[in-house]
Structures are given as structure tokens and as C-alpha cells.
Amino acid sequence: MSEQAASTATATANVHVAQFQPLTSPRNLKAELPLTPAAEQTVMQARRSVQRIVHRQDPRLLLIVGPCSIHDEAQALEYASRLSKLRAEYADRLEIVMRVYMDKPRTTVGWRGYLNDPHMNGQNDFNLGLKMTRRLMLKINELGMPVGTELLDPFVPQYIDDQLAWGAIGARTTESQTHRAMVSGVSAPVGFKNGTGGNIKLAVDAIVSAGKPHTFLGITDEGQAAVVSTKGNPDGHVILRGGRFGPNYAAEHVQETLGLQADAGVTAGLVVDCSHHNSNYQFEKQLDAWHDVIGQRVAGNDALIGLMLESNLVEGKQSIPADHANLKYGVSVTDACVGWESTQELLKWAYEQTGAVLAGETVQG
Ligand SMILES: O=C[C@H](O)[C@H](O)COP(=O)(O)O
Numbered sequence: 588m589s590e591q592a593a594s595t596a597t598a599t600a601n602v603h604v605a606q607f608q609p610l611t612s613p614r615n616l617k618a619e620l621p622l623t624p625a626a627e628q629t630v631m632q633a634r635r636s637v638q639r640i641v642h643r644q645d646p647r648l649l650l651i652v653g654p655c656s657i658h659d660e661a662q663a664l665e666y667a668s669r670l671s672k673l674r675a676e677y678a679d680r681l682e683i684v685m686r687v688y689m690d691k692p693r694t695t696v697g698w699r700g701y702l703n704d705p706h707m708n709g710q711n712d713f714n715l716g717l718k719m720t721r722r723l724m725l726k727i728n729e730l731g732m733p734v735g736t737e738l739l740d741p742f743v744p745q746y747i748d749d750q751l752a753w754g755a756i757g758a759r760t761t762e763s764q765t766h767r768a769m770v771s772g773v774s775a776p777v778g779f780k781n782g783t784g785g786n787i788k789l790a791v792d793a794i795v796s797a798g799k800p801h802t803f804l805g806i807t808d809e810g811q812a813a814v815v816s817t818k819g820n821p822d823g824h825v826i827l828r829g830g831r832f833g834p835n836y837a838a839e840h841v842q843e844t845l846g847l848q849a850d851a852g853v854t855a856g857l858v859v860d861c862s863h864h865n866s867n868y869q870f871e872k873q874l875d876a877w878h879d880v881i882g883q884r885v886a887g888n889d890a891l892i893g894l895m896l897e898s899n900l901v902e903g904k905q906s907i908p909a910d911h912a913n914l915k916y917g918v919s920v921t922d923a924c925v926g927w928e929s930t931q932e933l934l935k936w937a938y939e940q941t942g943a944v945l946a947g948e949t950v951q952g
């Protein structure tokens with residue numbers, strides 16, 4: 588697509604706009620990369636399971652597991668292929684969804700993810716990023732591995748909503764009206780992180796807001812600017828991710844959250860993100876959160892319905908080198924992740940532990 592300079596610049600308008608570029612429409616991209624029957628089946632089955640887990644009608648644990656961010660298609664597919672085997676093996680007790688995070692929020696600036704900047708060089712080729720995102724999600728769904736992602740840019744759901752079993756709103760945007768309204772129209776269940784400062788109430792408020800109809804400005808499938816009216820998303824839930832004061836997965840924080848939800852009439856279960864402030868950004872500490880939360884669930888706290896784990900083929904993280912040939916294989920370029928061996932052990936442990944919880948309970952599809 589050809590680039591176009593800001594043609595509307597005047598003395599007072601678009602003073603700080605450098606350029607506009609045409610954006611492909613959701614319909615064009617979906618015509619090029621349609622949802623296949625196999626991918627659709629993965630999405631539909633997993634979405635239904637996640638909805639039931641969120642509303643505590645299915646006792647299995649929802650586990651959202653995968654890299655902090657995707658930066659390489661082949662590595663993401665290798666990870667998805669490995670994870671899909673464990674998903675199938677543990678399906679009677681665990682509903683495993685892969686973290687396929689493509690659009691990254693930043694505290695200030697930094698690489699904004701594969702969707703925003705697929706070349707990782709500041710070119711911000713959104714048209715390519717959207718295509719690569721849709722293609723990767725399609726391939727992962729076709730493996731029978733359901734996809735979960737953070738929804739950050741409000742236009743993006745029109746391009747990938749049909750492929751999502753689960754979505755998240757990040758800690759930096761849960762309080763945003765724009766994101767709450769956007770979620771009210773998203774087809775999949777969506778989790779809201781607590782704020783970076785640790786405020787849980789704003790995530791509960793977000794569930795209430797996104798559960799209602801909204802009218803906002805967005806785009807149509809044809810890519811035309813439009814007034815969008817939604818019906819409300821009934822499957823919002825809180826994701827506890829810790830705050831600047833420290834972790835918030837202990838029993839007292841879980842109780843506090845349930846109290847806030849009761850006041851607001853929210854009955855959804857809670858997901859705990861083992862990473863971010865719940866691990867103090869040290870990837871090994873995700874194990875503490877994982878063991879603690881599953882321990883609470885096994886001890887009888889049914890409100891704890893799921894966990895998130897930041898995991899990659901290889902543990903740790905790396906900075907993005909100027910020469911991408913120097914990127915280390917399978918290592919995160921954003922937050923540090925646990926490696927594959929730990930991931931396997933953690934999933935096996937979760938499966939073993941939840942045996943007692945699920946004994947005698949029937950999982951209905
Ligand atoms: O999940 C990843 C990061 O925590 C998030 O994108 C913020 O990153 P930053 O604080 O490094 O910008």
C-alpha cells in the first residue's frame with residue numbers, strides 16, 4: 588500500500604501528525620485468510636469451555652500459558668505444537684489456552700509487538716502485522732490449540748475476534764472507557780487486569796461496564812469508520828496481576844476481590860496472573876504464585892478458576908539486538924518467561940493436584 592502524507596495539515600490541525608497510511612479492511616484480510624472449519628471448531632469449543640469455567644459451571648482450571656510476546660512465527664508454532672499435546676493430554680482437568688500476545692502496551696516506549704511492528708525496527712508496518720497476526724492465530728487454532736490475546740488497539744478486534752477463545756485487557760487500560768466499550772462487543776470472554784498500582788475495584792467496575800451495551804466510534808468489517816452499538820459482554824472476569832506494592836494472589840486479596848465483586852453483583856470466578864507484579868518481574872517467582880493459587884483452589888476456594896503463566900521455549904529474556912541474526916532462539920524479547928521444562932512440570936503438577944478437586948465432578952461440554 589502506498590504511503591500518503593498528512594494532506595489535511597493546516598496552521599491548527601494535524602500539527603503533530605507525520606503521515607497517514609491506508610489500512611487494509613477486516614473483510615479483505617478475512618477473505619485472504621478465512622477461518623477454516625478446523626480453526627472454527629477450536630475457537631467454538633474452547634470459548635464455550637472458558638465461558639462455563641468463568642461462570643463456575645465447569646470445574647476445570649483455565650490456564651492461559653505462553654510467551655509474554657510473540658516475535659517469531661516459527662518459534663510460536665513450535666511452542667503451540669508442544670503445548671497442544673499437553674492440552675490434549677490434560678483436557679479432562681485443565682482447559683489450556685495459549686497466550687498469543689501480539690499488541691504490547693508499554694509503560695513509556697519500547698517495541699509494541701508483532702502486530703504493530705512485525706519487522707521490529709520501528710517501521711510499524713501494521714498492514715503486515717495484522718496479516719501475520721491473523722495467519723499465525725489461524726495456524727495455531729488449526730493445531731487444535733485455542734488462542735488468547737490482549738486487546739489493545741480498539742480497531743484490532745474486527746480483524747481477529749473470530750479467532751479468539753479468550754481476551755484480556757491489560758493493567759494500563761482496564762480503567763479506559765474506550766477499552767470497556769470495546770470489550771462490550773468482543774465475542775470471547777475477556778479478563779480485566781487490576782491496575783498497575785494494585786487497584787482491584789477498577790477491574791470489577793470494568794466487568795460491570797463491559798457487561799452493558801455501549802455505543803462508540805469504531806470500524807466496520809469493510810474498514811469504514813462507524814458508530815458501533817454493542818449488546819454487552821456477559822463473560823468479563825478479574826485477573827489479579829499484583830501491583831506496585833507487591834503480589835495480590837494471597838487468600839486475603841482473593842477475599843477482598845470477591846467482596847468487591849459481591850458489592851457490584853459480579854459472580855464470575857477469578858484468574859491469577861502469576862507474572863508481572865505477582866512475580867516481581869522475576870520469572871522464577873511465577874512458580875510460587877502457581878503453587879500457592881492451585882493450593883488455595885485444592886483447599887476449596889472454587890472462586891479461583893484460572894491462572895496465567897508467561898512461558899517460552901527457553902527461560903529468561905533478551906533485548907532486541909540491532910542485528911536480528913543475533914536474537915537468541917526461543918527467548919522472550921519483552922518480560923522474562925519460564926522455560927519449556929518448567930512449563931511442562933507446572934502443567935503436570937496442576938493436573939495431578941486438581942485430580943482430587945475434580946473427583947466425582949462431571950465436565951459437560
Ligand atoms: O507484559 C509485558 C510488559 O510488562 C508490558 O508490556 C510493559 O512493559 P514495559 O514496562 O517494559 O514497558
Ligand SMILES: C=C(OP(=O)(O)O)C(=O)O
Nearest residue numbers: 655757758759780828863
Ligand atoms: C502487559 C501485560 O500485563 P499487565 O497488563 O498486567 O502489565 C501482559 O500480560 O502482557
